[in-house]
Amino acid sequence: MLTRHYQELRLKMVVTTLCFALIPLLALGLTIYYQFTTAYELRTIEAVRTMVQNRVNSIELFLDERIAQLVTVANTHTCEQLCNEQYLQQVFKIMQHRSKSYIDLGVIDQNGDHIAYTGPHYSELKGVNYGKEAWFQAVMASGLYVSDVFLGFRKVPHFIIAVTNHEGNKTWILRATINSDIIDNMVRRAQVGRKGDAFIVNRENVLQTTPRFNGKVLGKPNAPNFSAVVDTIVERAESRGEESLFAAASISNPRWVLVIKEDLREAMAPLFRARHVEVMILLAGVALVVAGALIITRSLTSELMKVETERAKNDELMVQSAKMAALGKLAAGVAHEVNNPLQIISEQAGWMKDILESETPASQENQQELKQCIRKIERQVDRSRTITHRLLGFGRRMEPTQEMVDVNGLVAETVKFLENEAHHRGIDIQSDFDQNLPKITTDPSQLQQVVLNVMDNAIDASGKGDVIKVATSYNFQDPRVVAVRVSDQGIGISKDKLSKVFDPFFTTKGSSEGTGLGLSISYSIMEKLGGRIVVESEEGTGTTFTLFIPTES
Amino acid sequence: MERFRVLIVDDEVDFTETIVKRLKGRGLDADGVNSGEEALRVMETEEYDVVVLDVKMPGLDGIETLREIKKRKPYTEVIMLTGHGSVESGIKGLQLGAYNYIMKPVTLDELMEHMTQAYERRIIEAQRREDVKRSEQRP
Numbered sequence: 001m002l003t004r005h006y007q008e009l010r011l012k013m014v015v016t017t018l019c020f021a022l023i024p025l026l027a028l029g030l031t032i033y034y035q036f037t038t039a040y041e042l043r044t045i046e047a048v049r050t051m052v053q054n055r056v057n058s059i060e061l062f063l064d065e066r067i068a069q070l071v072t073v074a075n076t077h078t079c080e081q082l083c084n085e086q087y088l089q090q091v092f093k094i095m096q097h098r099s100k101s102y103i104d105l106g107v108i109d110q111n112g113d114h115i116a117y118t119g120p121h122y123s124e125l126k127g128v129n130y131g132k133e134a135w136f137q138a139v140m141a142s143g144l145y146v147s148d149v150f151l152g153f154r155k156v157p158h159f160i161i162a163v164t165n166h167e168g169n170k171t172w173i174l175r176a177t178i179n180s181d182i183i184d185n186m187v188r189r190a191q192v193g194r195k196g197d198a199f200i201v202n203r204e205n206v207l208q209t210t211p212r213f214n215g216k217v218l219g220k221p222n223a224p225n226f227s228a229v230v231d232t233i234v235e236r237a238e239s240r241g242e243e244s245l246f247a248a249a250s251i252s253n254p255r256w257v258l259v260i261k262e263d264l265r266e267a268m269a270p271l272f273r274a275r276h277v278e279v280m281i282l283l284a285g286v287a288l289v290v291a292g293a294l295i296i297t298r299s300l301t302s303e304l305m306k307v308e309t310e311r312a313k314n315d316e317l318m319v320q321s322a323k324m325a326a327l328g329k330l331a332a333g334v335a336h337e338v339n340n341p342l343q344i345i346s347e348q349a350g351w352m353k354d355i356l357e358s359e360t361p362a363s364q365e366n367q368q369e370l371k372q373c374i375r376k377i378e379r380q381v382d383r384s385r386t387i388t389h390r391l392l393g394f395g396r397r398m399e400p401t402q403e404m405v406d407v408n409g410l411v412a413e414t415v416k417f418l419e420n421e422a423h424h425r426g427i428d429i430q431s432d433f434d435q436n437l438p439k440i441t442t443d444p445s446q447l448q449q450v451v452l453n454v455m456d457n458a459i460d461a462s463g464k465g466d467v468i469k470v471a472t473s474y475n476f477q478d479p480r481v482v483a484v485r486v487s488d489q490g491i492g493i494s495k496d497k498l499s500k501v502f503d504p505f506f507t508t509k510g511s512s513e514g515t516g517l518g519l520s521i522s523y524s525i526m527e528k529l530g531g532r533i534v535v536e537s538e539e540g541t542g543t544t545f546t547l548f549i550p551t552e553s
Numbered sequence: 554m555e556r557f558r559v560l561i562v563d564d565e566v567d568f569t570e571t572i573v574k575r576l577k578g579r580g581l582d583a584d585g586v587n588s589g590e591e592a593l594r595v596m597e598t599e600e601y602d603v604v605v606l607d608v609k610m611p612g613l614d615g616i617e618t619l620r621e622i623k624k625r626k627p628y629t630e631v632i633m634l635t636g637h638g639s640v641e642s643g644i645k646g647l648q649l650g651a652y653n654y655i656m657k658p659v660t661l662d663e664l665m666e667h668m669t670q671a672y673e674r675r676i677i678e679a680q681r682r683e684d685v686k687r688s689e690q691r692p
Binding site for chain 1: 565567568571572574575578609610611612614635636656657658659660661
């Protein structure tokens with residue numbers, strides 16, 4: 001029972017400690033976890049955005065350079081100069097010298113006739129009429145045209161840039177074909193990590209470069225449609241169960257969109273590693289807290305157990321010392337009671353001797369005297385015998401036992417012990433025993449000590465002429481309890497002291513008379529017997545102590 | 554031996570009855586009463602040299618009776634007699650002016666000895682008072 005109590009206490013302490021230690025720890029851990037995640041995601045998104053913008057800038061710069069070169073050539077030459085194919089080839093070489101991306105160069109008149117050409121496809125392209133081509137219409141309308149990528153005769157992806165120039169009312173077009181490898185290379189540099197991808201789509205969502213994983217040039221990309229994007233966006237999307245981060249930015253001319261795809265898992269890898277470490281630290285912290293709580297609780301409860309054991313031992317000592325005090329009182333009472341008859345016996349014997357020593361011992365009168373003396377001696381011996389027998393009965397029950405006890409008898413016996421003392425102090429003890437009282441199973445000597453203590457207090461509190469009422473009662477409505485009530489008409493106990501009467505070392509008597517332990521010990525004995533001791537008091541009217549004793553302990 | 558007056562106060566009737574008979578047999582002028590109140594009443598009319606007083610008595614107990622006696626008749630010697638082995642009440646008795654303190658049971662011879670000593674002291678004390686009085690009266 002003791003260990004169960006401690007187990008419960010230990011559990012309570014562990015749970016409380018864990019609650020107070022773990023809740024802040026977990027709150028801190030989760031906050032860090034989410035704050036870290038959010039911050040890192042923001043950073044990743046920002047990095048992708050910056051990358052896509054940088055790439056777009058480079059691509060635009062490249063295209064602008066090409067356009068500027070063509071515009072310069074167109075504006076610094078006349079149509080006639082460039083229609084000279086030898087001269088055109090010379091110009092083309094100079095241009096190629098700066099950039100290997102040019103494949104060919106041609107001049108087209110306002111009717112769409114290809115009037116001059118230099119490049120590898122001379123026979124196929126020379127003299128072709130572009131008048132009905134959409135790009136021709138476009139360049140004639142706006143003066144500058146950059147085409148989407150297409151596969152030419154060589155099946156190599158390329159695109160064209162065309163610019164117009166006006167001479168009087170004549171308009172001619174300078175057109176260059178550009179190998180899109182350069183663009184491909186630039187895009188490829190944005191393909192980061194093991195799973196990252198980058199590609200360009202036109203407004204119809206047709207691939208302009210070859211992606212690493214997600215489709216073929218001039219095919220449809222295996223990705224969400226970003227072809228309508230203006231400016232820059234970053235988006236999260238799921239494809240084939242993998243979460244990816246897409247960044248898309250528009251290129252102004254031609255109207256293309258650069259799309260960069262990053263594998264989120266890969267991009268977030270450092271975050272996942274950090275999270276992993278954090279979770280490990282958190283778990284280690286939790287383990288440490290749990291271990292700490294267990295160790296502290298264990299040492300605390302064992303310390304507590306030690307203290308309680310010590311206290312129980314002290315309590316036992318206190319009970320023992322109170323027992324000795326009671327015994328001392330008893331011994332004094334017994335001495336008084338035995339000494340009185342002894343004195344009388346001695347006196348009778350002396351009187352008999354006096355008579356026998358007198359001159360006429362055989363007279364009728366002396367016979368009567370002697371007979372009377374012998375009767376008195378017998379009476380006093382009887383009196384002494386009852387005292388010694390009662391004492392023996394009391395002494396026998398000093399060991400803790402469980403016996404069938406007649407409470408009425410026990411109380412009556414205790415009353416008898418104290419009657420003499422009370423009588424001498426002019427106090428009357430009135431007993432009122434309930435004859436229906438059942439026999440109960442308890443420790444009679446312990447119970448007697450409590451009754452003795454309570455009655456002793458009642459006697460101490462009473463003055464001459466007061467009445468102490470001792471009553472036993474049994475209520476059939478609660479058949480498990482018998483009650484012993486001791487009421488005095490003494491000085492009573494004030495309200496502020498009433499709550500302290502069961503405290504150890506609390507006493508209202510002088511230091512020579514009371515130890516302050518009697519009621520405290522009575523209280524602990526009653527608890528041990530499974531019963532209760534209750535006090536009611538009114539100052540000036542008297543005090544009532546009631547013992548409730550269980551019929552079965 | 555001089556004949557002096559003794560009062561035995563004890564609540565045990567058997568005791569007072571017998572001891573009074575015996576003391577009378579020894580030539581003392583002895584009376585017995587069974588309570589403190591009775592003792593004080595008797596002492597109002599009778600003069601005693603020595604009073605033997607039981608400590609524990611119902612009603613007025615030995616100590617209180619002693620106090621009362623010493624108030625009314627300060628020169629009466631009192632011997633306390635008790636069956637109770639309490640040293641405190643003995644000391645208290647001596648402080649209040651009792652001549653001696655004797656534990657029950659006591660033999661009559663022993664008690665007689667104490668009473669005689671107490672009586673002698675009373676005589677000496679009376680003599681001393683007489684001397685003092687006389688020396689004061691002398692011019």
